[in-house]
Amino acid sequence: MTNPLLYWLWLAERPGCSAKLAHRLLHAFGSPEAIWRADREQLAAADSLSRAKLDALADKDLTYARRIADDCARLHIDIVTADAEQYPRQLLDLSDAPLVLYVRGTLPDFEEQLTISVVGTRRATPYGLRAARYFAGNLAQRGCIIVSGMARGIDGEAHRAALEAGNVTVAVLGCGVDVCYPWQHEQLMQRIIRQGAVISEYPPGTEPAARHFPARNRIITGLSRGTLVVEAPKKSGAMISADLALEQGRDVFAVPGDINRPNSAGCNACIREGGAALVQTPGDILACYAHPRQPGAPRARKPDVRQEEQLHLDSPEVFAAAPRTMRTLEGGEPERTVWQAVHSGRHTVDEIVNETALPASDVLTALTILEVGGYVLRVGEGFCAADDVQLPQQTNEEPNLG
Template sequence: MEKRECCIILSQVEGIGWQTVDRFMRLAGEPTHISVGEMLNILRMLGVAERVVDRAKACAHSLSQQVEAWAADGIEVITRFDEAYPLYLTEIAQPPWVLFCKGDRSLLGEPSVAVVGTRKPTPYGLRVTRMLAQALAEQGLVVTSGMANGIDGEAHRAVLKSTGRTIAVLGAGIDVIYPKNHRTLYQELTNRGLVVSEMPPGTPPHPGLFPRRNRIISGLSLGTLVVEAAERSGSLITADFSMEQGREVFAVPGPITTTQSQGTLKLIQQGAKCVRSVEDILEEIPFVAYNQAVQQDTVTSSDLTEAEQWLLERVAPDRPVSIDRIMSLSGTKWEFGQIHQSLLSLELKGMIASMPGGQYIRK
């Protein structure tokens, strides 16, 4: 089996966490093919308890049946070793080894802004969420949130109503609807948007999983907008992750007399951008006219070679990427000469721009 299969197996085994998988991958080295026996021996070398090794063995033997069952339920699995893995997530600390997806997985590669907030919003907070989420969607941006009650759910609904695109990141297994009252919203998201989870299908919600969920919400996004939040709120955890990941943080001001505004006012005091309209967000996101620019470009995808199309999908419009990073993403797919020639071609066609330090950005 390949390393991606090891990722899927290890992500399901109770007693194996992110750090253990990281150490496993480093110890496994370069070979892409690993037998079940080799996988189990590496786990033993890492000091993993024998009962946990037995769980990994059982999971390995049932993997093909599991993947077939997930596919029958519309669940797709993306690992760190797949081309479909979102580039933005590779830049964060402890990026998830596996993403379980249901819906339009292409949204993972699109520019996104996270919209989060309290589960107990005021009418003002709900109104502002609808206004800003719809405006972001109209600019061609994907709106990412956590499908929680309150601000999160309202952001998803506003985008779906405006026929925009939205991603929900869950703090439970991808087939576990939480909160239960969002069953209809969940169906709409899987039909017209995307639902994502790091946790294996069937995993029930647990308080410890939501901070992990929040790092993915911010990690998929160019920035995080907090609409309303109490002074101690899970939404502020998402904002903290966003700052740690070098992404933008935005906050909507509110009355100093309401509990729901204390967290956002504190964020503004700490340097988050105060948002009065969607323009306050857009001016902080370079190349935010990405969608319009692609539509107006005279060069179409049919004019590109396979290598140029591959590169264009991996050069982001908002964050420079180095040629070394591009080569690491290509693996053995493309040689350096092909990559370099294709980059020059795309630059001549006006689709990317070169920057100091051997970096490139999409126009």
């Protein structure tokens, strides 16, 4: 007798067949096994299918499904199908809910705890990193599950803050859960597995691909009651997540940023256009969920200040300081070159070497000098430019020769 799990894996991996189509077929036939047993005529009668889709569904070979199941058993990866008790109920609201989730770690009870996704740019500024840590850490301390994508920048900082707060965090990947992307987050990934879960809809061994990330974003937002956009340019994956959250009927919150920084343009535009509620403290988010929302009631948008005051949350001064006096970078040409590379978003040593064309030894020496001087900050496996630093102003004046 064939293990029913294999039919789920077979259906999830039909080439050219989307999750939406699979759910329509499940509605028509009742189970993956019934779809697997259906002939071409029965399949064609159930849905409007192209020849390529019919060919894919008419291929009844379970070899690849068995290989996936064997790989998961060998790698200690759990397989959670859409009909399983452990499957997050929130995802079933989606017309394109993943048929299968691959899990390392332990899935939390998303219905018992408020789940907030925290998203933002990979090329985060120090302001954005501090904001991510402030919001994610405080929300985690108050029992919220933090969901993000384990990318560099905002995602990674949100996961770290949740872990340090002692609560659960969930990373949703655009690759297999046995593949660490970015590779610099290997230690972070292991911490998340121990204290939460790393999940994906892609089977083991799947390498990251650009097309995977918009698809995985729907899972990040779908798991969450609300999505917080911390820092994001107008055209970015984080803004795709915000749009997805709104389409899914979830709440969207955004941290306002510097009007002169492209990294904050997405958040500021989302607030201005009414797509997101402006938040300045974690209490702004928690106040929206102080009372259960009744079915059919409008989604939360404006926090209740009185409720926020009762929560006694930490002051936003931890990341939103008063106007600062800018410091001028002191150092030689290598330090200025390396600092400019870091400031432009090159965070790792390899990225800085590629950007500057300096020898790795020179880059490492310059980074040490810059870090000692407080001009760059070490963040995870990379560096970020301090936001109160400016380069020396160059002058074009003729020298005074007397």
